Every structure is written in C-alpha cells, then in structure tokens.
Amino acid sequence: MLLIKNGRVIDPASGTDATLDVLVDGGKIARVGANLSGTGGAGSSGAETRGEMLDAAGLVVAPGFIDLHCHLREPGGEISETIETGTRAAARGGFTAVCCMPNTQPVNDRASVTRGIVERAAAAASVRVWPIGAASMGSKGEALAEIAAMKDAGIVAVSDDGKPVATARLMRQVMDYCRALELPVIDHCEDASLFAGGVMREGPRSMKLGLKGIPAESESICAGRDVELAALTGATLHIAHMSTRGALQSVRAAKKQGLRVTCEVAPHHFTLLDEDVRYDSNYKMNPPLASREDRDALVEGLADASVDAIATDHAPHHPASKDVEFDRAPFGITGFETAIGLTLGELVHAGKISLPRMVELFTTGPARVLGISRKIAVGEPADLTIFSTEHAWTFRAAETASKSRNTPFDERVFRGGPMATIVGGQVVWRREAAAKARS
C-alpha cells in the first residue's frame, strides 16, 4: 500500500487538476480524494502498518508517461543498450511504459523475437515494455512481416523505423492488413532519393559546414504519400518523430478529413535547431534538427493539438561508434532522462503550452495512438509519473542509467524534472536527494 499525499493531480482523461491524495493498493489505484489517511479505504483496514507514504506536496502527480518511440537495442545491440539499462533510464526519465522499435538484430519481424523481448522485459525491465513489430521482413521493404503472430506475442504497433516503409505499394498492403488487425502503422517518413546520403537538414548551416543536406521535403513528401494511403485504406497511421511544417500540414489536413492519422514530436526537435549543429555527432539524428520555421510550426502543433504525443526517439549508440567524423557517425541521441526537463523548459515555462497539455502529450495522447486508455481512476493500474515543475537539477551524461552517452544535453541545467516513477504500484525510481532536500 502506497499513499501519495498532497500532489497536484493532473488527469487529462477526467479533466482533473486539483490537490489530491492517491492511494495505491495491490498494484492498482484504490482511492483518489482529499485527505486520505491510508487506512481509510473501505475494506482496506489494517493496511496502515504496511503503508508507505510519499509526500508529493508541490509536485505533479500524473498518469504514467508513455514513450511511443525508443530503441532498447536488445537483442543484438547490447554494447549500446539493453532492456534492463534502457528501462532504468526510462524510469529515471519518468516513463512508466516505453514502445521499443523493431530495428534490433535480428529485427523484430516474427513472434519468436517479440516473445524474447517480452520475456526479457518481464525479467529485467524497470518499466513496461511494449514492443513494436516490423512492417516488413527484416524491415527490408519486400515481404510482410509476421504481423498477426507478433500481435499475439504482444506488439502494439508496426513500423520499419530507421527507414520508411519502402514503397507506396507495400505501405498500402501493410495498412490494409493492419486495419484488419487493429494495429497502428507507424512510419518514419523519408523519401530515400531526396535523402540521398544527407547528414543534416539542408539549409544555410549545412552549406556553411559543407555537410550534405537533407531537404525538408524528404519527410513531407513521404508523409503526404502515407496520408493518402491512410485515406485509401482506412488504416490508423502514426507519423514518427515529425520534424517539418510540411508533414504537419498533411497531418492537419488528414485530421480535418476525419482520418485516423496521428503524429509525435521528439524533444530535441523543439529544443535545438539546424543552426546549432556543430561537427559533433551528438547533433546528428534522423530526422535532422529542423530549421527555425519548421521548429516554430512544430511548437504551434504541440500547442493546438495537431500533435498527439511527445516521444523521445531514445537512440543509444556506443561511444566508439559516435566518436567519429560527423558524416560517418550513426544517427540518433539518447532521450529518456531529458524529455520532461526539455518539455517543461522549452514549452511549459516558455508559455507555449499549459501543464495539463504537457501531461496529455505524454499520457492520453500516446495512449490514443495505441488505442488504449490512460487515467487516474479507481481500479486502474497504478502507473504514475510524479514530477516537479521547479526543481533545479543538472543532467550529466556520465550519470545516466543508459549504457550510452550520446546526448547534446550533457551538463544542461533544468528547471523541473521527474521525481518518482511508479509502475504497477511499485516505486521503480525516485530522486532521493531531492525528496529529502525539499520540504
């Protein structure tokens, strides 16, 4: 039994935003209300001796945050990350559930691989792991992956992330198939011929650095293709790590038409710009950092509900693979532990979005993409994210729980961040020093 006292409970599903106590019992939410005693629950007498209290005064208590997009690298990439280390980093970042992309080795394109991930997660993960299956075998863009079998084994969506679903024809087939299976199709939107070996966003900065540019249209052309196919098939389409105004316009138009089209934005894309890129591979990710115009459009979309979720695209890479020439480095940065801090700093404190809207982008937003519910209500699983909007702290890559340190946010000072992460009623991570210091 765990009693969370005096937190500001923000629950987008019910519209709650009030100072309340939350009582957790048996891994589920037992009561929500003012001045709960921990013994007060009807039929839960005698729990007091076993009860634990978490003082959440001054903190936000939200439904457990969901990350729709990460790479845990297991199986095959354990030098960079494992399900154990990745989910520990996720817990430190305030996430209670993470969706891991299928570009492992082997690719998660069949039930045996999915089961391996699910079993490993059951044994070693700090938070819930919801695998995403490949759309095509080996994500090669040819034959369909074993999607139905993977669904039985536990996948929550399909994607060939790391690259787009290769052809319009295959995408149509995947969408048709997944509509029947009621699985969302997540696409990494990119036109391969325009991408053409680029390493950062095409623009004045790529020109100055002499780095091969990727035009924004590489993403928006593919997003346009996907939206048209979503209209054709009636499938649920989710656009991953959206970084351009053009793709956002496609999503807006699709939503207006009533299509089941959603999208996510990664914290680095609303925090950094292409003009910040240096010859440092921690500034290399795909999609690349956007132009100021595109970034501003993304922030607008985050504010006006065109964007459904914030997702980290946590992409760990071992130091040896990133400490190379910029154009030879792999794409991607880690993201779990900095997501809440960046969202608070860049969006909430900056006055772009409200705190309840932020909670929505990490909870009901991603839940809607997956077709599930997310709320703080009696009987629901006690997955809760507790965070501070004010706590001052410094993120240090050397202290991360991830096996990798590829982040441009090393030594960044944050105002606000995760304080405790609760999964199934268990406190899987808690910022110790902070909890003591505060009073």
Added chain:
Amino acid sequence: MQQRLQHLLGIEELTREQITFILDQSKPFQEFQKHPLKKLATLRGKTVALAFFEPSTRTRISFATAASRLGADQMNLQAESSSLKKGESLIDTVRTLEAMRPDGIVIRHSSSGAAEFVAERLEIPVINAGDGTHEHPTQALLDALTIRDRKGTLEGWNVTILGDILHSRVARSNILLLTKFGARITLCGPAMWMPRELEGLAPNVRRVARIEEALDGADVVIVLRVQTERIHEPALAPEEYILGFQLTENRLRLAERHALVLHPGPMIRGLEIDPTVADGPQSGVLEQVTNGLAVRMSLLYQLVGRAPADAPHPAKEKSNAAD
C-alpha cells in the same frame, strides 16, 4: 600583436590581420624558391605528419616539399596504404601517429569537419589540407597571395568563380577569404550546383546563371575543377558543361582587360577551361603552384616552429645584414 595561430582549420575563423600576416610571412619564402640551395634549418629536428586520408598528389607534394625545405622530417600516411583500409577509425589512426611524437599534423580527409575533429582531440597543431566539402584554407591563401602579387593588392576585386560551387571546398575558402578583403563574388555554374544558400556564406556573394553576365567586369576568374569523383548526381554530360560554362578566350574577353585566371588544379583542359586560356598570359596557374610552397612553408614555420610573430624571418636571416 595578433592572436597566435594554434591550428589552421579554416579561413572562416581567421581575421584579416592574421591572413595578411601569413601572406607577408610567405613573401620571403617565395624569393627563397629561387635559391640554388633550397634548404633551411628552421625546422631541423622537427617532424611533420602528413596524413592524407584522401588521394592527393599536388597538395601532398607541396606540403612535403615545404616541410623538407624547412629542414623538417616527415611521417607519411596515404589513404591507399593506410590502416583505414583495415577498418581503423580516424581517431585511432591519428592518435597512433601522435604517439610517434610529430610536432604538427597536416590532414586531408573526405569528411567535412575532420580537421577540427582531430584538432579537438590531439595536442599538436593541425593544418587542414582539405576536409570534405568544407574548407581548403591553404588553397585560398595561395590564391590570395597570387592575386596580391599580380594585381598589387588584395582589396576590393570583382571575383568570378566558375563551376561546381556546391561541392567545392576551394570555392568556400576563397569566398570566405576574399570577402574579408571587400571582394564582390559572382558565382556561376550549372544551377543545381549553385543553391541559394551559397549567398549566405558571406556578404556580397551573388549567383548568376549565364557565364557572359558572370564574367562581365571580372578582375579575377577562378575556374574550379569539375570534380568527377565527388559528384554522384546528377551526372552532367561534358558537352553540356562545355557549352554553358567552359572558360574560353572569347568569353574571357568579357572580363576586365588584365583579368587574372586561376585554377586550383588538377585541370582538365578542354573541359572547364580552354587550353589557350590555361596557357595564356592572363593565367596564374603555375604561380599558384609556386606560391603554394611559400604559403605552406610560412604556415609550417609559424605553427610547427612556433616562432614568435616578431622573430627574424628564417628566409631573410642571411640577407638581413646586407639590407
């Protein structure tokens, strides 16, 4: 006194004063090339590592000769024979070189930013001999020295650059250097190799579609090599390039009467430049090569020799008494 150079990574971070100082220091080395005995003891006992990760003939020979004439020993690493072929990373390769205690490293690499990457990780001075499509600072310096010699000053010229601007590190370094001295730059080449962003590299840079308009009033014409090895697409038929952009005698007449023609080499005669122009009186191509030696000696002297700015110039020492 000016900031002492630690590395030469690009033109962008140099001030006018630093550039002028490098060029001034090159002058005595220019004269020195005419000596019958071309050997100084200035860098005796010093070692220069020449790390050419990308094939290069003229730049490598120029640096090697410059180092020899200053009395330095050399460590040579060439792409064809290097351990890179065996999969060693750049950082491991240069750290291995550094462990043999050279006093400076000259690096040529196909990745933009490679010189800066190495400079951030090693303790010794780094000279960029060309990094990807980013910069080729010694080429821009030797071009500047050639312009200053031929035209009397470096200030305020109309400079036209012809060719594949997008993929040219020579063009970038020249644009950055010459605009620091008030040049007005006109770029001309096939439109897909001339994106709008080029105009943002420096003030007074414009793009012109037709070569006739680009040459009108030019004081200096820099002809770029058509870099067949760096261009993947779109492939452009040579005939198409010649028709639109070859520097011919007739076209050169549209420029100022004594317009200087430069080419970083290697030239493909009959493609980007008409042989009669390449060999004509307005061509500075061979002076560029000689000046390249002088500029590189000047840089090695400053960076590897770590000479104070007010030290007597090594190539002048003997004649100073007579002056």
